[in-house]
């Protein structure tokens with residue numbers, strides 16, 4: 001395939017602090033919501049007891065092994081690594097005035113290591129792990145005060161890393177709070193719609209304040225949002241199905257509309273009004289929201305369908321978003337439907353809607369890998385998945401969509417978010433650790449490692465039109 005990728009395309013991979021670092025109490029780190037969910041983002045909230053080690057406590061020990069891992073990423077030719085800062089390393093409880101120097105120093109070391117290889121960081125300020133102290137003392141994002149705590153944290157890290165990090169993201173998959181309120185906004189799972197949307201509103205204001213702070217502090221810095229790109233198709237062409245699909249897509253596009261356009265869309269005000277949802281939005285909030293993001297980033301794993309047919313609605317639903325399955329698509333072992341063309345469609349939808357550069361910051365296949373007797377891991381299924389998605393990215397670029405980069409999810413095996421499993425592997429690099437936490441943590445290159453290295457080296461020329 002001849003390359004359609006621009007010259008400075010940011011090829012790389014994406015991880016998140018709570019899924020790789022481990023060291024959950026090292027160097028003064030406080031407890032985060034993720035530390036209290038050893039079974040994953042939908043799992044029960046478990047009080048911490050010493051010696052009780054959920055798999056995330058060590059994760060893949062990136063906190064100590066990052067030099068080796070960055071060297072492997074460099075070997076693949078990464079231009080960019082998306083990671084997150086664990087807020088609780090910087091402000092262990094969340095409401096401190098003074099940051100924790102040991103936490104700040106860790107990310108200095110990490111970014112310096114990346115710089116040695118010319119790998120640019122793309123940093124998420126908050127990836128599914130707010131300080132538990134803020135949940136306990138203040139009620140999480142339900143409390144307006146959390147906006148101020150977050151802004152203080154954002155300003156602190158912008159000041160500290162302003163010469164090391166150019167690209168930032170505010171909240172990971174900000175629309176996920178509708179499905180996992182504890183993880184997203186620190187609220188109980190049975191919170192009312194009004195409570196959840198109020199917390200989301202506070203987070204949207206905090207996101208806009210971080211955008212403003214980034215523009216003030218980081219010279220030439222660019223900051224984006226991060227959406228879970230769960231694109232939905234109508235299951236039939238019945239007009240009611242099409243309209244319902246539009247409504248459900250707006251459930252998540254709403255977040256992008258506020259962050260990219262600077263205010264609440266009219267359809268959301270109607271939704272609030274008709275569903276008795278009360279959200280306090282002050283004039284000051286409205287002013288803050290006018291500070292819009294520079295680019296849109298999103299994750300994409302699957303698409304799903306929508307129908308108004310009750311019988312079909314009640315049939316088995318798949319994946320974390322509980323979507324109605326598409327009869328034309330195959331699924332991963334975890335029931336996530338594989339739809340490369342959907343990525344081209346989504347890129348076009350987002351670009352048509354926002355006319356801002358797009359960054360694909362997560363995409364990949366979670367699968368069980370087998371280590372052969374000779375130590376090799378032949379993950380052709382992963383290569384095929386990624387190849388087919390990247391071909392569609394190239395098509396979207398040809399359609400005229402401005403795409404800044406592509407960071408595949410989990411370039412090194414890590415702990416999965418939804419169920420805290422090691423066996424759901426995304427990596428080009430295998431990590432010897434199982435779901436029970438057994439294993440040497442040794443790293444090993446998979447077949448896809450060499451494949452991705454070639455893709456990057458050829459700037460996409462090595463991709464095959466059909467895998």
Ligand code: BG6
Nearest residue numbers: 016172173299366416417418419
């Ligand atoms: C996204 C998250 O939802 O999908 C990541 O931003 C997550 O944190 C990824 O790991 C894949 O989901 P899972 O459950 O397979 O890890």
